[in-house]
Amino acid sequence: MIEFDRILDRIGHLGRYQLFLCFLVYWQGIPAGLHSIASVFYAAPVSYRCKVPPLDNSTLYPNLTEAEIVNYTVPNGDTCFRYGYNLSTCEPPSTSCVNMSASAMRCDQGYEYDPTPFSSTVDMEWNLVCNRKILGTMATSFFFAGMWTGAVVFGYLADLIGRRYTILIATIGTLISGVATAFAxxxxxxxxxxxxxxxxxxAGFLFMFVYVVEITGDKRTLTGVHTHTAFCAGYMLNSLFAYFFRDWRDFYFYLSLTPIPYFLFHFFVxxxxxxxxxxxxxxxxxKISYKFAKNNKKEITEADWKEAEVAATDAQLLNKKYSSLDLFKPRLMRLITFNCMYSWLVTAMVYYGLSLNAGALAGDIFINNLLNGAMEIVGYLFCQFTMDRLGRKTLLTMMMFLQGFSCLISTALxxxxxxxxxxxTAGVVFAFIGKIGTAGSFAIVYNFTAELYPTVLRGNAVGIGSMAARVGSISxxxxxxLQDYISWLPxxxxxxxxxxxxxxGFLFPETMNKTMPQTIAEAELFYEEAYSRKKSTDHLKGEINEAMDNSFDSNESVTKF
Structure with missing residues (x-):
């Protein structure tokens, strides 16, 4: 077995060839960002009222304005209801049939929608308003459940057939399912x-992340953070597609074509x-390492390969399979795992909550979505330049407080x-500031989780964190x-x-400038040192061995993300 980081020490952790490959696979972030935030536009909030024929027939009632129709038919401003008088008794052009003292009743003739700024949305087409609004919410949650499913299924596939073909299969699936959605x-x-x-x-996004982290070694912080920047580019492109394609089917069809360029990129990856x-x-x-070296204008010698060889006993230890349950067996690791899961859950919940709420903010929906994305990039750049200076623990805590207090101040205003x-306007600004915080939290929590855990459990740890994040995004x-009922509650x-x-976040140990542990015992010793326990090392080792004696070997493949 070869320790690839030793080879990267020789040929460069982020040479020009790795940069070239990163830019190619970063394309996966664009369709991922487009699909994740598309509901901001295809299900944008629209104005509507009950259809009330013949009163809203402009041929029969040419002098009746929309404001007058609303006044004659909508009780107490609730557009899910109309006054319950008999519309069949209306004889144009007379409005003597109008009875504004009649009891309210639900819309019985369908709904009339304002076609600005969108000529068609899924809410308009399938009447996902009033008592059917929950169906639109469930559809969005079901989408996030799909993200969880993709992470699990493709996690096994990526371990089985490799990252390159996993990304290709995900690209094909994204194109086909996206185009088909536009014609549903x-x-x-x-x-x-x-x-x-x-x-x-x-899946394409996640294993793009895995790929760039694997080929860039100790530069993984930089390349990992900018996978999110690529996602954000797709996020922001939603505004462009929605601006030019106001019918939801056109909008979704054209955004679903964005995976196509990757079919060309694939041959270079x-x-x-x-x-x-x-x-x-x-x-x-x-063979591939020699290609890396050649394109970076470096050389790999036989001595380099010998130095990179891992001893058989070490390789056997590192190749031993563990299950996610092993994250909860050592005492300190168990506490850190629960804390990580909560951080992932909150980060995803607030990130998608603020993103999906762009249409409800005051101002232009296209500009709001663009500004949301711009704030996200600010968060990523800030983390890029401070993560190795302030530390992961300090920065994650800062970002969580930033998003939290920004949300509270925004709703208070x-x-x-x-x-x-x-x-x-100030309330909208603080919502955007909250987006900086939650984007930063997302960028940090990926890297921080990977560094907190030993090599033998790292994939399981990030997988558990991602599952917790899906709970947050689904919710x-x-x-x-809830803002339809209590405006300030969300x-x-x-x-x-x-x-x-x-x-x-203050309870996490700091991982900046620390060597990442390889085994569970090394991880527990690292946690103990970070928490400055007075317990003797021998006693701690005894606890670790006792915990791991109760562990079981698992043949389960490591599921990433």
Whole structure:
């Protein structure tokens, strides 16, 4: 077995060839970002009221304005109801049939939608308003469930066939499921196809992340952070597609074509040498490593290969398979795992909550989405330049507090504005600041989790964290829905949970400038040292051995993300 980091020491951890490969595979972030945030536009909030024929027939009632129709038909401003008088008694052009003292009744003739700024949305096409609004929320949650499914299924596939072909399969699936979604003839099929769009697009993004981290060694912080920047580029492109394609089917069709350029890029992307080496395919790994060296204008000698060889006993230890349950057996690791899971859950919940709420913010929906994305890039750049200076623990805590207090201040300003435009604008600004915090949290939590755990459990740890994140993202549309009943509640939930996560962040050990542990025993000793326990090392080792004696070997493949 070859330790690829030793080879990277020789040929460069981020040479020009790795940069070239990173830019090629970063393309996966664009369709992933587009599909993840597309509901901001295809299900954008629209104005509507009950259809009330013949009163809203402009041929029969040419002098009746929209404001007058609303006044004659909508009780107490609730557009899910109309006055319950008999519309069949209306004889144009007379309005004597109007009875504004009649009891309210639900819309019985369908709905009339305002076609600005979008000529068609899924809400318009399938009447996902009023008592059917929950169906739209469930569809969005089902999409996030697809992201979880993609992470699990493709995690096994990536270990089996490699990163390169896994990304290619995900690209094909993203293209097919996305285009099919644009032609879905009924809502149930639309939901299923969106689910598969999530499965494939998220898998492509995740294993793009795995790929760039594996080929860039100790530069993984930089390249890992900018996988999120690529995602953000797709996120922001939603505004461009939606601006030019106001019908949701056109919008979704054209954004679904974005995976196509990667089919050309695929031929320039080799398999990850690290994957070859970890699977005992040393000759294939060496062949690709020589290609890395040649393009970086470096050389690999036989002495370099001998130095990179891992002793058989060490290789056997590192290749032993563990299950995710092993994360909860050592005492300190168990506490860190629960804390990590909560951080992932809150980060995803607030990230998608703020992203999906762009249409509800004051101002232009296209600009708001662009600004949300711009704030995200600010967060990523800030983390890039400070993560190796301030440390992961300090930075994660700062970002959690930033997103938490921003959410609370934003909702306070909106609730107290009473029509004051300056306060409303300030509320929007703080929502954007919260986006900086949650984007930063997302960038940090990926790297921090990988560094907190030993090599033998690292994939399982990030996988558990990602599963917790999916719980947060699945719940975010339902939390946003609460604003229809209590306007201030969603942002208060986001704010309070973020502040709690920030407080718990102080309990993490710092990993900056620390050697990442290889085994579970090394990890527990690292945690103990970080927490400055007075317990003797021998006693601690006894606890670790006792915990691991109760562990069991698992043949389960390591599921990443």
């Amino acid at each position: 003839p009924w809502f149930e099929l639309f939901v299923v196809l969106r689910f598969f769009s999530a499965v494939f697009s998220h 080799p398999e990850s040498p690290r994957w070859h080496f970890s699977n005992g395919r040393d000759e294939e790994g060496k 909106n609730e107290l504005s009473n029509g004051n435009e300056a306060m409303v 975010s549309p339902y939390i946003i829905l 942002f208060v939930i986001f704010g309070v949970m973020s502040i709690i996560a920030g407080g718990l």
